Amino acid sequence: MTVTTKVPAEPADSVDPAGPGGSDRLPTRSSGIRPRSKLRQRLSRLDGAVSPYAYISPFFILFAIVGLFPLLYTLWVSLHQWNLIGGQGAYVGMKNFADVLGQPFFWNALRNTLSIFVLSSVPQVIIALLIAGALDSGLRARTFWRMSVLLPYVIAPVAVVLIFNDLFGDKFGLINQVLGYVGIDPIQWHKDTLASHVAIATMVNFRWTGYNALIFLAAMQTIPRDYYEAALIDGAGRVRTFFSITIPQLRATIIFVVITSTIGGLQIFDEPRMFDQYGQGGADRQWQTLTIYLYNIGWTQKNFGRAAGIAWLLFLIIIVFALVNFVVTKRIASKESR
Amino acid sequence: MTAPTLVPVRAPQPAPSRRRLTRNAIRRSQASPIAYTFLIVVLLASVFPLWWSFVIGSKDATAINSGSVSLLPGGNFLANARTVIDTLPFWKALANSIIVSSAVSLVVVLLSTMAGFAFAKLRFRGKGVLLVFVIATMAVPTQLGIVPLFIVMSKLGWIGSLGAVIVPSLVNAFGVFWMTQYLKEALPDELIEAARVDGASIFRIFWNIALPAARPGAAMLGLFTFIATWTNFFWPFIVLDPGNPTLPVALQQLQARYYVDYSLVLAGVVLAALPLILVFAVAGRQLVSGIMQGAVKG
Numbered sequence: 176m177t178v179t180t181k182v183p184a185e186p187a188d189s190v191d192p193a194g195p196g197g198s199d200r201l202p203t204r205s206s207g208i209r210p211r212s213k214l215r216q217r218l219s220r221l222d223g224a225v226s227p228y229a230y231i232s233p234f235f236i237l238f239a240i241v242g243l244f245p246l247l248y249t250l251w252v253s254l255h256q257w258n259l260i261g262g263q264g265a266y267v268g269m270k271n272f273a274d275v276l277g278q279p280f281f282w283n284a285l286r287n288t289l290s291i292f293v294l295s296s297v298p299q300v301i302i303a304l305l306i307a308g309a310l311d312s313g314l315r316a317r318t319f320w321r322m323s324v325l326l327p328y329v330i331a332p333v334a335v336v337l338i339f340n341d342l343f344g345d346k347f348g349l350i351n352q353v354l355g356y357v358g359i360d361p362i363q364w365h366k367d368t369l370a371s372h373v374a375i376a377t378m379v380n381f382r383w384t385g386y387n388a389l390i391f392l393a394a395m396q397t398i399p400r401d402y403y404e405a406a407l408i409d410g411a412g413r414v415r416t417f418f419s420i421t422i423p424q425l426r427a428t429i430i431f432v433v434i435t436s437t438i439g440g441l442q443i444f445d446e447p448r449m450f451d452q453y454g455q456g457g458a459d460r461q462w463q464t465l466t467i468y469l470y471n472i473g474w475t476q477k478n479f480g481r482a483a484g485i486a487w488l489l490f491l492i493i494i495v496f497a498l499v500n501f502v503v504t505k506r507i508a509s510k511e512s513r
Numbered sequence: 514m515t516a517p518t519l520v521p522v523r524a525p526q527p528a529p530s531r532r533r534l535t536r537n538a539i540r541r542s543q544a545s546p547i548a549y550t551f552l553i554v555v556l557l558a559s560v561f562p563l564w565w566s567f568v569i570g571s572k573d574a575t576a577i578n579s580g581s582v583s584l585l586p587g588g589n590f591l592a593n594a595r596t597v598i599d600t601l602p603f604w605k606a607l608a609n610s611i612i613v614s615s616a617v618s619l620v621v622v623l624l625s626t627m628a629g630f631a632f633a634k635l636r637f638r639g640k641g642v643l644l645v646f647v648i649a650t651m652a653v654p655t656q657l658g659i660v661p662l663f664i665v666m667s668k669l670g671w672i673g674s675l676g677a678v679i680v681p682s683l684v685n686a687f688g689v690f691w692m693t694q695y696l697k698e699a700l701p702d703e704l705i706e707a708a709r710v711d712g713a714s715i716f717r718i719f720w721n722i723a724l725p726a727a728r729p730g731a732a733m734l735g736l737f738t739f740i741a742t743w744t745n746f747f748w749p750f751i752v753l754d755p756g757n758p759t760l761p762v763a764l765q766q767l768q769a770r771y772y773v774d775y776s777l778v779l780a781g782v783v784l785a786a787l788p789l790i791l792v793f794a795v796a797g798r799q800l801v802s803g804i805m806q807g808a809v810k811g
Binding site (some may be wrong): 215223227235242245306308320324328331332337349381393420434449452482 | 545559582627631637643652654657659664680729765
């Protein structure tokens, strides 16, 4: 039974490995040293055929329970009337989706989410590239500099938002005071829509820019140095080589960073939720994001059917934007090379 | 892929050619003052918000609301910290954060190492498809599942308990991917073939060969999982009660209670941030190299 399935799994060359293979302790030619019984061989083959599944199954079983099942069950819930306390109600088909799409607050939340996302990801990628460039330039004490850009990463978003809330205070906040010194009127960070988005995006950028800079730095170090040498001999300056060599060579990494920040950024919750003490996304929902909206519908209004609908819409939006960003980033990064 | 090795510095030559000079100019020479200036600005931007939270956290309400700006700390930090600890279930939140983050990292590392070992080094039917599946699930947003997860947790009667926070976090597709990549390089195929031929069971190979080889990668994964779990807010906020929070959930209560008195709020922030700042002080170097290795592999 298992005997036949296992035969091709052991290539002939593995019986007589020519290379060193680090097998100094283990005799490789077992047949001459320790003859094995038929039963033992069979057991060993069975082991080889079955064990792999034993090693991957804990992950997949757990994934099925807390990953895959909720995913499908969300769809089921979204097709029903469903109350947080009352539980499952009547089947309503696509009504929850239609209701969500008919609400101005949904579109407002979508706009806010996208605005915060753009304000956080675009400057973040640009500054991270610049930091990576600086880190890659033969610094003294380079570990110190690398660690210094990563420090914000270990501060929880909830802590970051509490600190920045104070800095962005409408009345006595440090930022408004400093702006006052240079003659700029105080900005209403917690009232004005765009200003609130800038403040929230700043918190995201604070935490993630250094992290992404290290990813870019690692990719920069794999670029062959000959490219720079050739460019320098051709008379290209540092700035020129940065745009003509570094950026195009980092294309894959930039795409990776943009996609991951799309998936994370469109789900943003902590920062806007804690931006004021009410957690509704502002008096006029100026900074209410899709996930806050989902939370409010599900846990404040106790309408689970509709919340599940929002969850699926959020999923679709994330997929669409991940694809759009993939195409756009690819295009931008390859244009730089020309 | 091996870690990117830098071009070694050449021995100085008596009469360096122009070519050699330009090479050094690009690579291992000194960074320009502009790079240092820029990085100092970045350093200040990284550190200042933390310093500021200590400055405010060490004052009292009247000093903050007086409208004058000072970048020096006051003398009230311990008093503020005591108020925070007395009004919040602070020690409980700290203990909960430690329990949740440790349990999640341990299990994630174990499951990921097992699955990574099978994906990297064993042959079995359906391996390719399953690995693609794992990678695809990394893109699925966690928010998608919260509604049914909450329904399940309330049916189980787990709402408010740490289990409701821990169990959904145990599945980490990134961890499986990471350990697969790590073990592909760290463990030579010949070694496993030789051990198999010698009659070692898969379990023995896993235990005596793969686990020791996986240790550095597993430690890195554990560290990142620990930080991610520690800083996680959304799901714990939904399922935990105010009386039994993790640290981020406790910080949220602090804001709801004292939003006018920022000296107390930011003293709480300092207290809550300290544990991970300690982790950073000890393992910051490992974090840096972990991110950089992951970038090259991923």
